[in-house]
Amino acid sequence: MSDAIVLRQINKTFGSKRAVIDLDLTVPEGSLCGFLGPNGAGKTTTIRMIMSIIFPNDGKIEVLGRKSAIESKDRIGYLPEERGLYRKMRVGSFLAYVARIKGVKSPTLSHTIKEWLDRVGLADCYKRKCEELSKGMQQKIQFLSTIIHDPDLIILDEPFSGLDPINMRLLRDLISEMHQAGKTVIFSTHVMQQAELLCDRIMMIDRGYKVLDASLDEIRAQFDPRTIIVEPIDPGADLSSLTSLAGVREAVQSNGAHELTLEPDADPAETIRRIVGSLPVRRVELRRPTLEDVFIELATSGDESAKSREDLRHALRSDAEAPHA
């Protein structure tokens, strides 16, 4: 299978700030790829470079087999992070306009637009002005403007931000559908849970550097579980003894349960046996690492302090919407 996007040694600086550093990236055709990283990591800059809206200082970009996105713009659907509509334009004409400047020549375009509006529950909005719509409705129109010309490569910059749970699910379904239809989808997000639910491939960048680029399965295999969740039968039980067990580095209480972080060389199976032997438990679980854990692991590698990890975890969650399956 060929690659939809290839980036080789991309560098981009704004003034003295290095936004993207020596970035290598490969997105295989047909994959559904999450592009992760905290705010300011360089996601939007990278996407804009892929779109040839801005240009790297050096490095090579290949999009859909062409030297730049300019040559294949019509086959790409792009939802910018900064979204906009023509406030005074009617929804139908706006979508038609976007489709036409992306080279759609079909005479049945208005029919296609109506079908899509129906699909996202905005069938009655065809003739309404964009400014009359609510923010969530506008966002759906923006998404439609991204895919209305039936692109092969879809790039979405923070598509979930600002959506309510129902629309979030709708959007997730639409993305999955595109993926199943064989299209390549990339979306950036700083909400790790979204990526975890949808993607088959994850790229992570942090402060301009790539920290991860692998399939979800590879990631799960690579980062073995290091956290055990313990919930005693008696909520008031004294658990101070757990921290002194061999192999346990620290214990943190959260939501009535206790998360035990293991020493790097500890054997999880052996530790669980010891926990069960020391007190009666309602639940003991070896937790699979979430992307959040992986990201924190990668972003703070070399920095062992628990405080900096917790700060980062907090930062990641503070502006992230909870996942709604």
Added chain:
Amino acid sequence: MRRIARIAQREFVSTITTKGFLIGVLIVPVMAVGAIAAINLLWNDEAPAVTGTVSLIDRSGVVAKEIQSRINPVAMAIDRDAEVDRKVRELADKAGEVLGDEMAGAAAAALRGEAEKLVGPASDIRIDLLDADADEEEAKEPLRIGTVQDGGQLALVVIDENAVQRDVDGRYGSYSWFARARLDDRVQSQLRWKVHHSIVDLRIRATGQDPDEVREMVTASARQAKTVTASGEVSSTADEVLSLLLPMGFMMLLWVSAFTGGQYLLTTTIEEKSSRVIEVLLSAVSPVQLMTGKIIGQMGVGLLILMIYSGLSIAALITFSLMGFIEPVDLAYLAIFFFIAFFFIASMMAAIGSAVNDMREAQSLMTPVMLVMIIPMLLWMPIARDPNSTFAVVLSIVPPISPFAMVVRLASSEPVPFWQIAISIVVGVVSVYIMVRLAAKVFRIGVLMYGKPPNFVTLLRWVKQA
């Protein structure tokens, strides 16, 4: 190309279908006509009524009586009634044109009331005759204190000894006039005319002739004064007015059409940028394509305005059979210079619009642009009066003023040498090419820049960077 056309089409349609555009296009001529009409209506050349005295030192000893007979409340009331009668006739003539003569006759009573209102009450001014050898400086003193409204001394007239009789050298003298500060200029000229006539009439009578007879003798105004053109004849007054108005009309046409398009371009660019539509557009077209499409779209808007207004103007000229004043080739030149002016202004506006975040920031960059663009407004008069002066020739070659200066010259009375038109067009086209190139560089960087509003130095850096 198809995409540029799409963008241009959208830009054009979405601009001309706004209420603001329709109102604007209609309002500008209505306001121009309204302003002229309002000035006519409000302009009153009747002297307001004042009360007071005019001091008179008559060194000749013969004029005082004559002046006293003209400047006194009774004489001035008679003058005022005559003025009312004249006004009534004038109004009746106007009403007759509109209503028909019989109805105008019926309306005469109403017209008198209207005329009296227009003329106002008569002034109550008397002459305060001083001694013939009174001191001039002393007599002036009361003028220095108090105000016109106090009803005291309004002015001082000093008649020369030889005002009516030639002196030993055979020369006539005249009079001196000293008025109080802020005495209405119309009252002053009314009074001075009376002094003037008093002296002149006495001189004529001294030679044994009748002043009214002499006045008739020295008057011979042209029965008709007309300018003959291919399409007919117009009065010379109209010709004089036209020879100034036509250049101004040409320039205003160019100015309004080029600027309206440019202004809209600025607004839509800022709107696209601040609503972030710009990135959606840039995922489909390149910045240069976007700018090109937008400029072409607004060119359509400018052309539409140019066609509407020049169509109306030509219709008006044909109605009054004044079409002969315009050479058809001038209209072609007007179109050429429209393109030069428009592309220059529009690319500048696109660059400014792309660089700023909102209209407020645009204002600071617009100020120097506007200062330059005001120049043709200030200079059309001297250029139209003297279209082949060195000053006019230079202005018509230096962009960005050249298109405006050149259409003023083209529409004025003296023909412009063809080589100057050619140079102006070539220089204009080159300046447009450079401006569009610079604007494209600024636009490419500007459209994705948010945050700190740029100044001209920043824009220059972007030009170098691109």
